[in-house]
Amino acid sequence: MNTKNIMIVGVGGQGSLLASRILGAAAMNAGYDVKVSEVHGMSQRGGSVVTYVRYGESVASPVICEGEADVILSFEKLEAARWLPYLKIGGTIVTNVQQINPMPVIIGAASYPDEIVEKIKALCVDIIAEDAQAMAKEAGSEKAANVALIGLASHVLGFDRNVLRAAVEACVPAKAKEVNLRAFDKAQEKIG
Amino acid sequence: MKKIMLGNEAVARGLYEAGVHFISSYPGTPSTEITEFAAKYDEMYAEWAPNEKVAFEAAYGAAIGGGRAFCAMKHVGLNVAADPLFVSGYTGINGGFVIGVADDPGMHSSQNEQDSRHYAIAAKLPMVEPCDSRECKEFAAMAYEYSEKFDTPFILRLTTRVSHSSAPVELCERKNVPVRDYEKNIAKNVMMPANAKKRHVVVEEHLRQLTEFAYDCPFNKIEKNDTTLGIITAGNCYNYAKEVFGEGASYLKLGLVNPLSEKLIREFCRGLEQIIVIEELDSVIEDFVRKLGYDVVGKNVLPNIGEFSQDLLRKYLLGEEADSSMIADEIPPRPPVLCPGCPHRGTFYTLKKLGVTVYGDIGCYTLGAVAPLGAMDTTLCMGASISALHGFNKVRGEEGKSVAVIGDSTFMHSGMTGLVNIVYNGGFSTVLILDNSITGMTGHQENPLTGKTLKGDAAPYISLEDICAALGVAREHIRVVDPADMKLLETTIKEELESDVPSVIICRRPCALLKGVERKPALSVDTDKCRGCKSCMKIGCPAISMIETEKGKKAVVDPAMCVGCGLCESMCAFDAFVK
Structure with a gap:
């Protein structure tokens, strides 16, 4: 198979590292070669963060470039728009509808674009936009929003459902396992 | 058994498997996790030193004492540790000594973008550079064997993408390496002029031996394909090159980036019509190859600033641009900020x-x-x-x-x-x-x-x-x-x-993200009291924004982000922030 490229984008502190570890584990357990690239340090402090997950028979580069992502998992709307050029033509964006204002917007030096999801749709891009926080809250904890997002994308990530679910189970902290699995299941049901 | 490991975690695993005894480091992105992961192995002593010079010297002392020793730092940390670095090659070691240094091309979390390979050349020390997690483990472990064989410290050079990328790594057992005997040797270990003059001769001899070693050492690799295009590269750039050229090029992948072997490069270049040197930051390999008389494509086309990617190589070497879409709106940047509740x-x-x-x-x-x-x-x-x-x-x-x-x-x-x-x-x-x-x-x-x-x-x-x-x-x-x-x-x-x-x-006042620091309930804004004066906006808290309401512009607190530190309360003259 060709290398599958998944990007996880969001705001530092939203839990994208855990999401990337879940996808990395799923890829390895499904028998693929995999590379995951993360961002640490200063950019994590509330900045725009991006994580790359690439899997396939043999993966060389650990990064994903413009026009290469099969799937973009976005924890925040503006980040979905920021990283849109990285989506492959025909790829899918799964985004949380949460809005977190960046500092230039907070201090009035810039404005937060309106109707981001609609504008992306208008470009004929396949986009799924849901309130992952709400789904996670329903499952028992807002902290499981990252896993809910994985559930929402489960049909385009290229993994067998059970492989993905087992990876969630293996990667989340033991005490949060049930909540996360509930969030995953609920999100997956929603997408069908 | 295979495990997905961060490059830095794989380096730590390499240290463990090589039987390392002593680790001393100062944290610095992107090198920090090497020492954090290493500390999880009970078999290895690991510590944070107050700075990189102290860490280096502590590890050096451990190596002279016969232990296998390691220290890690970011590129600018090596500037701090440069003093002992330059002399350590003169005395040599006893137990193996490896210095891990992580460069940050692209400056994800650094104040400059220096290329640490210059240090290896200037200090006349061997330097190895892995391209992924698997090599991180292998190179770290192998470096000890050769450090002891050539009686010299080895530098393990990493870059952000190698340190902070994960890939499956095959795990092996820890080697049981006893601490070697220590013998007092003033002529070798006390660096004053009379002794150092003799030791400089030894350094040059080591370098000569290492150059011979570079010809067929296990760190370097040639991949011959049926083509007249040859690529000379090292580290993660090898992965980018493979992504773009696949089997359409032959590769000389240098794992030992100092010293370089003239003989190896001449052999690789024989019969090639075009040679491209692909390296991030400075033209270290390229300069060497050019000196041998080869006309190569390198920094005349590729940048010496920032990080590379497969996209960058396609653009500069093949003139190809990616196909992508974008919405018309301007996307405001999202720079990092002080956290809510930051002291x-x-x-x-x-x-x-x-x-x-x-x-x-x-x-x-x-x-x-x-x-x-x-x-x-x-x-x-x-x-x-x-x-x-x-x-x-x-x-x-x-x-x-x-x-x-x-x-x-x-x-x-x-x-x-x-x-x-x-x-x-x-x-x-x-x-x-x-x-x-x-x-x-x-x-x-x-x-x-x-x-x-x-x-x-x-x-x-x-x-x-x-x-x-x-x-x-x-x-x-x-x-x-x-x-x-x-x-x-x-x-x-x-x-x-x-x-x-x-x-x-x-x-x-402790960091707001520290475990055990009390997180108070989020504040909210009494919209009758808030006059929209924006006083609270002057502190730049990411949890506070101004929104348009039917009563006019009002401050609003994001309850998910607010940790209740109360700084905004002290900014407000109208007591609009309420618990």
Whole structure:
């Protein structure tokens, strides 16, 4: 198979590292070669963060470039728009509808674009936009929003459902396992 | 067994498998996790040192003592450790000694973009560079074997993408390597002119042997394909090149990046029609190949600034641009910011209000330079805040209008000597030590002031106040303030700016992200009381925004982000923030 490229984008502190570890584990357990690239340090402090997950028979580069992502998992709307050029033509964006204002917007030096999801749709891009926080809250904890997002994308990530679910189970902290699995299941049901 | 490992985790695994005994490091992105992961193995001693020079020398001492030793640092940390680095090749080692240094092309979390390969050349030391997690483990482990064989320290060079990318790694058992005997050897280990002159000859001989070794060593690899295009590369650039050229090129992948083998390169280049050298940052390999008389494609086409990617190679080498879509709106940038509840916020707001010149330093608090706070004039390197302020004040006489700002860990790293300089040379600058009880930016590492070691054991209490007093600052001018109390902080700073002796203000409040720090309930805004004056916006808290309501513009607090620190309450003249 060709290398599958998944990007996880969001705001530092939203839990994208855990999401990337879940996808990395799923890829390895499904028998693929995999590379995951993360961002640490200063950019994590509330900045725009991006994580790359690439899997396939043999993966060389650990990064994903413009026009290469099969799937973009976005924890925040503006980040979905920021990283849109990285989506492959025909790829899918799964985004949380949460809005977190960046500092230039907070201090009035810039404005937060309106109707981001609609504008992306208008470009004929396949986009799924849901309130992952709400789904996670329903499952028992807002902290499981990252896993809910994985559930929402489960049909385009290229993994067998059970492989993905087992990876969630293996990667989340033991005490949060049930909540996360509930969030995953609920999100997956929603997408069908 | 296979495990997905971060490059840095794989280096730690390599140390474990090589039977390493001793690790001493100072944290620095992107190198930090090597030592954190290494500390999880009970079989290895691991510690945080106050700075990279101390870490290097501790590891060097362990190696001379017969143990297998390691130290890790980021590229700028190697500048701090450069002094012992240059001489360590002269004495050689006893137990194997590997120095891990992580460069940061693209400056994800650094103040400059230096290429550490120059250090290997200048210090005449061998340097190996892995391209992924698998090689991180293998190269780290193998380096010990050759360090002992050639009686020289080895440098393991990493870059951000290698350190912070994960891939499956095959795990092996730990080798049981006993600590070697130690024998006193003045001629070899005491570097004074008479001995060093003889040892320089040995260094050159080692380099000659290593150059021979470079011809067929297990670190280098040639991949011959049926083509006349040859690519010479190293590290992660090899992966980018493979992504773009696949089997359409032959590859000389250099794992040993210093010294380079003329014989190996000549052999690889034989019969090739075009040679491309692909390396991030400076033209180190390219310069060597050009000197051999080959006309190559390299930095005449590729940039010497920033990080590479497959996309960048396609653009510069093949002229191909990616196909992508974008919405028409301008996307506002999202720079990193001080976290909600950050103890530094009140300090920088107060400094901005006072309009003083601020000599800054390296840490989370460098973000005090970002709008709307903008309360910083300079940031150079670890420790420079205090020493540079001294020079600034000596020429300008602005002791009453300027301060240095430095974190607790950075003060221990290299701030103390600057403070001594102020006291010794009759300066009377004011220094703010932002003591948030942890090394923050790199992700919460213990330091000599936190009372805990890297392994989690209790450490003796070291008092910041006592250190400053011992360095010569008068007790009554060592003030301790909670920066959340902005009024008291402001008066204290004003008082110390007016004094004509050196002073230290310790702004003490733990990092809001630390475990055990109480997270209070989120505040909310009483929209009847809020007048939309935007006073609260001056502190640059990411949890507060202004929104348009039917009653006009009002502040609003994001309950998911607010930690209830109450700084906004003290900004509001109308008591609009409520618990």
